Amino acid sequence: MADILLVEDEANARQILSLGLNMQGHQVSGCASAEEAEQLMQAQNFDVVLTDLRMDGRDAGIDVIRAGKRLLPDARILLLTAYASADTAVAAMKEGAFDYLTKPVSADELAVAVEIALADIASADSAHEAEAEDELAVKNEMLIGESEPMKRVRSRLMRAAQSDFTVLIGGESGTGKELAARTVHTSSSRAGGPFVPVHCGAIPEGLFESELFGHRKGAFTGADLDRPGLIESANGGTLFLDEVGEMPLSVQVKLLRVLQERRVRRVGDDREHDVDVRIIAATNRDLEAEVRKGTFREDLFFRLNVVPVHMPPLRQRREDIPVLARAIVRQWSGGRSTLSEGCLKRLSEFPFTGNVRELENLLQRMLALSESGDLDVALLNELYLAPQPVSEISLYHLQQQQQNLDEWMELVERQLIDEALARTGGNITRAAEELGISFRSLRYRLKKLGLSGGDE
Structure with missing residues (x-):
């Protein structure tokens, strides 16, 4: 069954076409003008748009096609015309029509045209899914291997992806910690959101707070504009803190508040901003030893180490x-x-x-x-x-x-x-x-x- 928008200014024709489509199991919404069609397309999603070419004495169907391509890019648009010609077909196809039918159209012809349009949508969806799978496979390429250590890593990463808890990835340099973090992100419900990597060892200590939390205009010399930080940039997605053991203690306490409150305060700001972000951290250090030395906060360590993952050396x-x-x-x-x-x-x-x-x-x-x-x-x-x-x-x-x-x-x-x-x-x-x-x-x-x- 498909959701179909039928645009036809003749009430009798609209009723007959709607009845035929309903009998085929489709849900039909009808209207009589390009303006009404655009309003419906703004309010509802449709799989197929079926529009007459001539309405109100002009080629209003072209306006419907243009609106459909703008508002419903995944829909298939079928044009109905009693004035079929090569020029009509070329003009309609250039504007984005999937096909056109010559009036009067039989119920069987209409059914076949709609089924072909739906089959094309399904084919495109399959292609997109295959493309996404190929992209994910490339991203996961370096996590391949049938050794027991890698089987355990992949299993842990997949379990981590099913939740929204913080993840702490440990392991020597070069073992693929960022790749593991990206795997969790792309396999999770946040895959459609941003993945923002931050190398904590590459940010000068004096700029760390501004880079991570953002700043208000005038907060310090050179702050000419309001600027969101990397945490806000990752809103709706994942923030990856690589080499988190390099983070200054003064910043660690503020990161702990973000994890606890899900709110961030920019430098120089007197209000907080809500953030929806998952944090994945990585380190090649022994953070428990850093905690004992007093160079890493114990409470932050426990907040980060909810789902521990260890990347084995080669x-x-x-x-x-x-x-x-x-x-x-x-x-x-x-x-x-x-x-x-x-x-x-x-x-x-x-x-x-x-x-x-x-x-x-x-x-x-x-x-x-x-x-x-x-x-x-x-x-x-x-x-x-x-x-x-x-x-x-x-x-x-x-x-x-x-x-x-x-x-x-x-x-x-x-x-x-x-x-x-x-x-x-x-x-x-x-x-x-x-x-x-x-x-x-x-x-x-x-x-x-x-x-x-x-x-x-």
Whole structure:
């Protein structure tokens, strides 16, 4: 059964057509003009609009088509005309009509036309659903794997998506915490709302409150306009707080109030705004240890840790590396490149301390440097220096790799920098701290090695 709007200025014709459509099981609303039709379309949703072309001595049916395309973009519009011609058909189709019928129209002809229109709607809906499923599959690509740790993660994420509770995702850098958060969002009732990611480690402490909560005009120097914060931007959807352990204590207490009251006060404002937002947080820190040290509020930790999810490091699910590698290569090459079985086996032996992000970075470099498009062990060995215990670094190993000292040192330097950047999510300042060198020294080394971040 469909909801049909019938626009016909002749009362007898309108009554006969309505009766025929009712007998076919459809719900019909009738009117006599383009103006009435527009009012009905504003107030009610229709699957099919059936309109006469000539009404009140003019081609008012064209106005109905235009209004229908504006107000009911998913509806199918059928034109009835006693003045059929090629010009009429072309004009109607250009305006957005799905089909046209020549008057007088029989009940059977009308039934067939309506069924075809409804079938086209169903086909379009199926296509949209398939497109949405494909998009979700791409988003979830890096959560693939049949290892037990990943099965548990997917199960927990799906359960989390069925509720509106806060979620705290833990795990090392590069394990896919943001991807897990997006999976919860896209699988939940909030999928139609915004997903707003916030990297807490990338916001200067002095700007944190304004960025998160917004501000009123004149609240501080440079606040020239009222500005909603990121929390309000996520209204109706999900706010993802990445590396929430980096959040200053002064901001943590205000976030706690948002979680408790579902209200937010902008900087410099004397009133609060209601917000409907789900919060998902992620961290590579041990927040319970941070609570004991006094650097993270205990009450906020308990508010965030309602649904805990732990993302396993890649070394704990080595059996997933081949399928992950294939998926990454397929995604970045558009299906044009392949990985040899030997290459997949070799990849499965690497420690990947930077987890999936390190694997992806390595495969991207292989794709960029491969001349044939095929990725093999020779290219892999050229780009990846497997970590060696310090005691095993010797002249023998140098000669076995057929390298000189400068080449060996460059590979070691590149590997350590890659690992530091992977562990810190690309944060150069923190990576320099991990390596025990200055920020300027790391920038120099990045530039020398041609790595991202050296030319900023």
